[in-house]
Amino acid sequence: MRFTIKREELLKGLSVASRAVTSKVPQPIFLNLKLDLNEAGLFITGSNNEYTIKTRIPFKNENGEEIIRNYKEGSTLLQCKYIVEMVRKMEGDEVTLEVLDSTIATISDDKSDYHLNCIRSEEYPDIDLDVSGVTFDLKTPEFSQLVEQTAFAASTKEQRPILTAINLEASGGVLTATATDSARMARKTIENLNPDIEFVANIPARTMVEIQRLSEGASNISISVTDKKALFEFKDTIVHTRLVAGDYPNTKNIVPKTTNYTLHVNAAELLKAIDRANVLASERENAVDLSMSEEAVNVSSSSVQTGSASEKVEPFKFEGEELKISFNSTFVSQAVNAVGGEDVTFRFVGDMKPFVVENDSDPSIIQVVTPVRPF
């Protein structure tokens, strides 16, 4: 294999694929990137076994300008951290990469001449990147919002792996994304899906976040799901992810059906008040108290060792008896941010019952948070 390539384009491709090469990989082979030059272009693949990114650099760009020239087809494995670092630091407009005898590659321009040990590409695990199963398209901003509004609510702990996933379910023309760490839940729906599309898939939330970042700037994202894998394709890149095994917990009945208290409040003012009260909440695991009556809304926190904080929140509208509820400040702040909107609506059943955070002007997103015991 050999080719001369625009350095900026190579760097872009390497950077995309290298995002799958995480610090913890199950086998050392995943510390490599696979470079594969064939009649369709240069393909760069990176993987951590959980998810895999394959991106293509075409021979010519959209304007017909040459990106890759003077090439010979072939493939190799190069240690990710070195090749990315080299190409980033080189200065030439073009760099030339050549595999000398399947164990050494040279990467060079006018000033620099690197020899980098490499491995035969046959050593790389086989990853099935063929599109199969149910396939549908989403606009990228729609997909991006779905991830932003739900992923944070998934668990980051590995004790119950299924909770580290976003549960995606398509049925009756509606795509529903659900994430929960068992103390709070986020649910987003996208309507007007083709009603023939039906599937359930549990996709690692952190992979969804990666895909969201990678797909920035693309207009569409094509999603294919089988019972083993999901593929996300956008522009010149395809991401393969394994599904999380196991059944997702039944979250259908988590959203409370009754409402005994309703609070409408300015979202930005509430977030700032929570943030300030939280300064003194570190000793009680970021628990802050929200006290509501028709006269006033207060966010507070207190600790014997350090002191107390009390914050007025205005403007607001509260319906119901007086209520005081304690919650994890991070959970509520993330929920308020996720529902978006200038004002946010809380619906409470009682001081120890899960409550709803929503945005009256966007019924597609709902957040449920379980209170904590007051201290």
Added chain:
Amino acid sequence: MRFTIKREELLKGLSVASRAVTSKVPQPIFLNLKLDLNEAGLFITGSNNEYTIKTRIPFKNENGEEIIRNYKEGSTLLQCKYIVEMVRKMEGDEVTLEVLDSTIATISDDKSDYHLNCIRSEEYPDIDLDVSGVTFDLKTPEFSQLVEQTAFAASTKEQRPILTAINLEASGGVLTATATDSARMARKTIENLNPDIEFVANIPARTMVEIQRLSEGASNISISVTDKKALFEFKDTIVHTRLVAGDYPNTKNIVPKTTNYTLHVNAAELLKAIDRANVLASERENAVDLSMSEEAVNVSSSSVQTGSASEKVEPFKFEGEELKISFNSTFVSQAVNAVGGEDVTFRFVGDMKPFVVENDSDPSIIQVVTPVRPF
């Protein structure tokens, strides 16, 4: 004690003093800031016992506008991390601080109302901030350059505490700053000092870096030195630092007197070449090789496991026989950056002898680096 104060001014004062409140303090009392309001203004003191920062907020600013109003003199100790965080997150133009009964302070504005446990100021250690000993002034840019050109060469390891200091010596109208970690040395001289000023002081390098940051924007810095402490005064702030005990090693003869090889080279090109060769030098403790002849200058590195790098450096001028020398890339890059200038001059005695890095147009700064064994 009570006062109402412009929040921005209070925050500035708290931020300055809190820089001395480091994560590791010898006693918990140093986790507090001391606030002291008297007829001269509000004084805020922070310390980690090694160095102490005391800053003043005056009652009125330079334009005669009121900063502090409605006050009652007094003092208290407040937990640094909480008071800084509170005042940073509050929103009012003014905040009011009041010590209720020597154990609780209230910090409040229109929206927020904090109660913070506090401690009587008498509990705070006594730190002698009185000016005494030898005193002289430096322009802040001069002081800043002195620190930037030397501090990085001091040791960061505590095995030989004396090497963590910058050795300041005034004699015969010259101020000399020396730093060495025993593998390299940086020396800077400032001339035209009052010849009556004579002293030797070993000041912790990291404290010097802190003072440099804090004094940004001040025009002058006044330095007083006794055999126990040094004081640095600028604008409304005074920094006290303990000296490092012990004798500084004799560095007079470290600068080699003979030169067998001289290399003049473009500094930016050399730095970039070292940076690129260093990509493959991690297995050999960042050692890179510099090969010089009248025909070519090359920076290279190699490792059995990963590969090799070779970099041409141009333009250059080399005088002497062919020479190859190995060095720690960080040491040489820092030395080249420190001497400044578009071109940099290296003077070598031999491949295993300490060599000089200097700037022909600025004889006030000299760097010496010991080579490493070639691999």
